[in-house]
Amino acid sequence: MDLGLKGKVALVAGASQGLGLSVAASLANEGARVAICSRSADNLKAAAKTIKKNTGLTVLTMVADLMDTDQARAFVQESAEQFGRVDILVTNAGGPPPGVFMSFSEDDWLKAFRLNFLSGAVMIREAVPYMKKGRWGRIVNITSISVKQPLDGLVLSNAVRSGVIGLAKSLAKELAEYNILVNNVCPGYTMTERVQSVAAELAARTNRTPEEVIRDWELQVPLKRMGKPEELADMVVFLASERAGYITGATIQVDGGFFKGLM
Numbered sequence: 415m416d417l418g419l420k421g422k423v424a425l426v427a428g429a430s431q432g433l434g435l436s437v438a439a440s441l442a443n444e445g446a447r448v449a450i451c452s453r454s455a456d457n458l459k460a461a462a463k464t465i466k467k468n469t470g471l472t473v474l475t476m477v478a479d480l481m482d483t484d485q486a487r488a489f490v491q492e493s494a495e496q497f498g499r500v501d502i503l504v505t506n507a508g509g510p511p512p513g514v515f516m517s518f519s520e521d522d523w524l525k526a527f528r529l530n531f532l533s534g535a536v537m538i539r540e541a542v543p544y545m546k547k548g549r550w551g552r553i554v555n556i557t558s559i560s561v562k563q564p565l566d567g568l569v570l571s572n573a574v575r576s577g578v579i580g581l582a583k584s585l586a587k588e589l590a591e592y593n594i595l596v597n598n599v600c601p602g603y604t605m606t607e608r609v610q611s612v613a614a615e616l617a618a619r620t621n622r623t624p625e626e627v628i629r630d631w632e633l634q635v636p637l638k639r640m641g642k643p644e645e646l647a648d649m650v651v652f653l654a655s656e657r658a659g660y661i662t663g664a665t666i667q668v669d670g671g672f673f674k675g676l677m
């Protein structure tokens with residue numbers, strides 16, 4: 415299937431490792447010109463090297479802390495200046511800390527809002543004028559399965575990420591006349607560096623091995639395994655492509671069957 419991504423300009427936020435990196439590499443592999451950001455120049459350099467090694471392609475890297483709206487905005491502005499256009503925006507960042515409701519202060523809520531809602535909204539607002547100009551655009555938000563099935567002990571994620579779905583549904587309608595499509599993907603348990611370190615921390619606290627922690631997670635998944643970052647990336651790349659032309663306002667899980675609801 416030709417995805418029609420050759421020459422498209424794709425911006426992927428939070429992409430020095432994990433799901434963002436995998437999405438960036440997959441988009442580059444399909445011939446898109448890709449810009450990535452994260453907080454650390456060294457990590458970005460390593461990520462760009464990985465993509466170059468796997469695809470032979472060069473990506474644009476930009477240091478930006480997505481908690482800071484000026485830096486989130488600058489990522490889009492400067493990438494757009496370099497490439498002269500923006501066709502695809504993938505919003506992504508790290509997750510908020512785990513914990514139950516009574517353990518968080520107002521400041522914790524504001525930080526989670528900035529990281530997992532506001533950064534995306536700011537980047538979208540910056541990218542939309544470029545997409546309107548080209549009368550073509552794809553916005554894909556990486557959220558979490560927690561927007562369909564709230565996860566125990568992750569109240570910040572459960573609450574703040576749901577707002578992203580509301581935003582995407584509103585934008586899908588507002589931007590449809592410009593052929594700008596807006597969708598969300600919801601990863602379930604997916605084996606990234608972060609998940610490996612969370613497993614190691616949890617193992618140390620609960621007197622188990624990281625393998626035992628991961629096995630417990632896998633047993634909650636009908637497919638009985640963790641997802642691979644590239645399996646999530648394949649969905650994002652499809653939604654970012656020409657071929658997904660009639661899909662907008664959708665929220666799609668890539669979770670091995672973890673979500674137990676009907677829709």
Ligand code: NAD
Nearest residue numbers: 428430431432433452479480507508509558603604606608
């Ligand atoms: P990760 O921590 O491995 O990667 C996050 C990326 O975002 C990294 O490149 C990191 O440098 C960057 N980042 C983090 N904070 C940033 C900031 N303030 N400014 C700029 N860049 C920043 O995480 P991941 O496992 O790849 O997950 C990506 C997203 O998907 C997270 O929001 C995570 O909570 C969510 N998610 C992941 C899973 C999973 O199983 N991996 C499941 C559900 C949801």
